[in-house]
Amino acid sequence: MKLIVEKDYDGISKKAAGIVKQQIESNKSTILGLATGSTPVGMYKELIRMHKEEGLDFSNVISFNLDEYIGIDYEHPNSYHYFMKDNLFNHINIDMNNTFVPDGKAKDLDNYCKQYDKLIEKKGGIDLQILGIGENGHIAFNEPDEELNTGTSIINLTESTIKANSRFFDSPGEVPKKAITMGIGSIMKAKKIILMASGKKKAKVIKKLLEGKKITTQLPASMLLLHPDVTVIVDEEAYKG
Numbered sequence: 001m002k003l004i005v006e007k008d009y010d011g012i013s014k015k016a017a018g019i020v021k022q023q024i025e026s027n028k029s030t031i032l033g034l035a036t037g038s039t040p041v042g043m044y045k046e047l048i049r050m051h052k053e054e055g056l057d058f059s060n061v062i063s064f065n066l067d068e069y070i071g072i073d074y075e076h077p078n079s080y081h082y083f084m085k086d087n088l089f090n091h092i093n094i095d096m097n098n099t100f101v102p103d104g105k106a107k108d109l110d111n112y113c114k115q116y117d118k119l120i121e122k123k124g125g126i127d128l129q130i131l132g133i134g135e136n137g138h139i140a141f142n143e144p145d146e147e148l149n150t151g152t153s154i155i156n157l158t159e160s161t162i163k164a165n166s167r168f169f170d171s172p173g174e175v176p177k178k179a180i181t182m183g184i185g186s187i188m189k190a191k192k193i194i195l196m197a198s199g200k201k202k203a204k205v206i207k208k209l210l211e212g213k214k215i216t217t218q219l220p221a222s223m224l225l226l227h228p229d230v231t232v233i234v235d236e237e238a239y240k241g
Contacts, residue, residue, distance in 0.1 A: 013042030
């Protein structure tokens with residue numbers, strides 16, 4: 001596990017975007033694993049700038065997103081489909097037919113989860129996966145639990161995650177209680193992984209991850225200790241607290 005400490009949020013955003021740029025330039029048909037939430041927004045802004053000012057070409061890039069709320073329509077402003085279009089896809093030259101975000105309104109969700117994993121494999125597997133991390137150590141929506149799912153699956157969001165996500169909704173009662181998410185096994189199959197964290201609120205969990213000597217389902221991010229190519233990019237606040 002490689003650690004990079006940047007001064008601030010702008011620094012981690014540019015550092016992560018630089019790694020994504022290198023990946024795309026080394027393989028025009030790169031398959032990216034993408035994340036939502038506040039953490040990667042700055043990285044997406046920098047990638048948009050690189051596209052517009054430096055000619056970074058996304059025309060052959062394929063992307064798979066980690067997760068989506070269950071029961072929310074594609075065009076709902078708090079759906080992750082909407083988030084990705086608003087924060088990245090609408091501003092670069094990616095082929096929308098090459099972008100995949102889980103369908104939280106699929107009729108047969110269990111079968112859909114299996115097909116999502118199969119599609120990733122069919123396309124060749126994720127070359128570079130972007131991750132954030134929750135204050136409770138979740139990655140994607142894999143919450144601390146007695147057991148963790150290996151493949152893409154349906155999960156119940158914890159109260160802490162619902163509370164954290166409520167800032168995007170008009171009221172906590174509107175926040176979906178379930179989500180579809182890539183499983184730990186799906187994430188671990190990525191060839192390279194970048195985990196980003198910013199701010200004092202993430203300091204405790206980042207310290208636990210970096211100092212961890214054990215793998216535990218109570219800290220889902222600890223599974224990353226088993227991966228051969230993980231880069232953790234944090235700002236000073238997330239590193240020092």
